[in-house]
Amino acid sequence: MLSTIALDTQVLRPGLCTGCGACQGLCPYWGSVDGRTVCFFDCERLDGRCQRFCPRMPTDLDALRKRFFPEDTILPEIGPFRGLYLTRAADPGLRAKAQHGGSMTALVELALKEGFIDAAVLTRSKGGLDPEGVLAATAEEVRSCSGSSFQVPPTLAVLNRALKEDQYHSIGVVGTPCKTLAVYKMKANPLPENDNHAGNIGMVFGLFCGWGLDWDGLKALTERHAGGAAVSHMDIPPSKYHSLELRKEGEETVSVNLDEVVPLVRSGCRYCADMTAEFADLSIGGARSADGWDVDKGWNQIIVRSEKGQRLLDLAREKSVLEFKDAMEGGLEKLKKASLGKKRTAVKNLRELTGKPEDLGYLNPSRELFQDL
Incomplete structure (x- = not known):
């Protein structure tokens, strides 16, 4: 059995917490103050959602991937992979307010319109300072969340509350790699005596991420x-x-x-081994191509990871919601190299944290995935 005390001793004190909010919105014990996760009261529960969902509690990543994705689609560097695309929103007004090409906003809006999802948990960036998690149920609410922030709000607290209320039955979630991993842990670990309604999670949209800031x-x-x-x-x-x-x-x-x-850079980000949000239906980041930054900052690169993600992207092409251009030759290899670099840095930092080359902390259940790094 697990103990909620483990979140303090295994996650908060060593500096592994990502501030994702997976432990929040479930009970009054956990909260957030200016991006810092806080335990307001001691809890003696031997088992609970907070530690089951936390992305920095030990997780068998290999088993989790194989549970949700066909094994023959998984690439060791970037996870489940069905294709790489360069896209941008066809709507110039949407692009003007977006971080880069506006592909994420366009896809979430399309998913809502076409019934892939009936609401979405998003981050309202507010220009990059003091962002907040929101639940959006209209296109206007989705568009109000265009843009990104390097601060990390506890967005998944909003998801936990929405799941508990059981009002929406196909919720989309947009998040960084730590958040999307937590969402898949939710999907894999409902508590039978008090279901968290994880079946109401409809799609997961991942964001490429290097790190978040204090x-x-x-x-x-x-x-x-x-x-x-x-x-x-x-x-x-x-x-x-x-x-x-x-x-x-x-x-x-x-x-x-x-x-x-x-x-x-937040301490917890130094131990993250995922750059491309490997647990998602679609993962989206800024484009990299031979055209250079002046062009690339207006485009996105998208990794398709699931059949549902592919259906949505195909629909975006069919309905001219997104514009597409050919991916750069060698672009996938460069992406894999960058992702592998983040994994190596995380493994190095975890070994320094534990003081033992064989001890990778929260990655230990999947240590074999990182044994050559």
Whole structure:
């Protein structure tokens, strides 16, 4: 049996918590303050959803993947794979408000319209500061969540509350890799005596992710470089630019040297072995192509992982919701290389954390997946 105390000793204290919110919205014991997960009361339950769903509690990733995805579709570097596409939203108004090409917003909106989902758990970025999780049930509500944030709100608390209320029966979820892993743990681990209605999760949309940033630290950095002006957009260009871009109201952009940003990376992100949100129906990130950043920042790359994801993407093409262009030659290999690099960094950091080369912490049940790294 598990103990909820394990979340404190195995996740919070070692600095593994991702702030995803999977432990929240279930009971009054767990909450979040400025992106930090907080246990308000001691709990002596021997078993509970909080530790079952936490993406940093030990998980047999191999078994979980094989439960939900055909084994012959799984690539070791990036997980389930049925195709790689470069896309952008056909609607220029949607693209103008998006982080990059607006593909995620367009696909979630289409999924809602066509009945793939009946609501969606999203993050309203608010320009990148103080983001919040929301439950969207209309196209207008979906569009209000365009854009991204490098702060990580406890979005899955919203999902937990929605599942508990049992009002929607095909909920879409958009999240970073830690969040999408937690969602698949929900789908795999309902508590029989008090079902969490995980069958009401309709689709999972993953976001490529390098890392998230400390809430207070990012606020202070933004204040220093934007001078108190409202920030409407944040982005990190390809590594050669070595910068964080802050777009102030009025469209003026300020570049911040990445050396100021890296110290703000959340501790838990340093132990994440997933760059492309491997547990999802579709995973979406910024494009990388031979055309360069000025073009790429207006496009997305999409990994299709499931049959349902493929059906939605095909429908987006058929209805001209998305525009497509050919993926860059060698693009898949570059993506696999980048993803593998994140896995190696996570394994290195976990070995340093545990002090034992054979002990990979929360990855131990799937240690063989990482044995050559």
